[in-house]
Amino acid sequence: MVFHSPNFWIFFALLFIGYALFRKARIAILAIGNVIFYAASGWGMLAVFLFVTIATFLCVHGMKKSRWLFWVGILLNIANLVFFKYTLFLLDTLKEITGLSVGIYDSLASSIILPVGISFYTFQLLSYLIDVRRGDIVPTTSLVRFWVYISLFPQLVAGPIMRGDELIPQLDEIQQKKLRWSEIKYGLFLFVVGLLKKIALADPIAEIVNPLFAKGDAISSVESWIAAYGFGFQIYYDFSAYSDMAMGLGCILGIRLILNFDTPYLSASPTEFWKRWHISLSRWIRDYIYIGLGGNRKGPIRVQFNLLAAMLISGLWHGAMWTFVVWGGVHGLLQIVHKWSLKLNRLGWVEQLRKSKVYRVFAVLVFFHVITWTWVFFRAQSIGQAWDMTVKMIQMPMLELLKHPELVWMAALFLLHIVEYFIRHYEHKASKLWHYVPFPVRSAAYVLIVLVIFYLQKGEAYDFIYFQF
Structure with missing residues (x-):
């Protein structure tokens, strides 16, 4: 079910x-x-x-x-x-x-x-x-x-x-445990948010992404970027939808499940990304693989080996294909490079620069595109297809991408991700503001949401992506 x-x-x-x-x-x-x-x-x-x-x-x-x-x-x-x-x-x-x-x-x-x-x-x-x-x-x-x-x-x-x-x-x-109406309401809120993420965002994005990846070698350089952007948002909204719905069901039953996603595309580094993406898996890999191999206790070379081994296992956990192993290896290498770059913080001006908001925004945008590229290996049917798309993405003319009509939708999805960050991190304030809205207006909004859900349910339904893992 x-x-x-x-x-x-x-x-x-x-x-x-x-x-x-x-x-x-x-x-x-x-x-x-x-x-x-x-x-x-x-x-x-x-x-x-x-x-x-x-x-x-x-x-x-x-x-x-x-x-x-x-x-x-x-x-x-x-x-x-x-x-x-x-x-x-x-x-x-x-x-x-x-x-x-x-x-x-x-x-x-x-x-x-x-x-x-x-x-x-x-x-x-x-x-x-x-x-x-x-x-x-x-x-x-x-x-x-x-x-x-x-x-x-x-x-x-x-x-x-x-x-x-x-x-x-x-x-x-x-x-x-006494079932509290406040927890049931919050659980219903999380469930509906997850449901809307799934049927209003993830599934429609799949209809854009699937045909592009199905083109194989015929995919163009611009389409490669659109496919990568699209799949990045598809897998996020799909998987975080399941996690939100799971948390919501738990709340309704009076059971607290841990947060699994914390707007990961606003991360400024590989290390931060894995603290915000699939949090429960990240800490499992850290506590039972990385630390089990010695963690950071046995010198810098061993640390790099442990990081790479942990991420390779993480990639293989996701699926029985070499594309997943490469995807995990790429993330391992990204974390190693990031750890090397932290040595530059010994220079005072570098440390101050990294603390600035301007650098933060720049780092988030750059790293978002790095993560977008890595999703190609996760989604491609073969390493050959992933490599072909990578070459085309490097050679892509920037003006052609900026003119592509789907890019507007990708930008809108990123803005929605930012909105989600503020709602999640300022949940209590957002709830108070919402309850200032007159009750009839709120009721009409609830009815509209229910109608939208029933309307969207008539379309093609896709299984959650992580069901295959």
């Missing part, structure tokens, strides 16, 4: 009624609701998910006496992810390197189906195992609570990736 479908709205309405009426049964209601939600993607996928969850729970509680069970849990989760997500990728790579035909490839290609949300729930299970091993959290003794933590339907399919100490304590108190 997808959040922007009538089936989901009916599912959530029925679940919420039971959730609100029967406090003592809330954990059971969520547990059953998660099963129903995930079963909609396939009973086989649900069986795999349940098996891995139960096995991990048993490993967590057995590793106090048998420490080797920690590695059993780690290997089980990694093997599950690798089998379903990377088997065909590895066999295909082997075939290209050796030139040998792998007989089992065709049968596997027709039988392996990627379980929905496997990358997200695998990282959540791995972090739980590691946190318990480190002594950062005390494991829950309730298998049902553990299942609800891992499979909580608002964030199950595309995050945010929650830690055990962030979500399980909330579940422990869920029966005593």
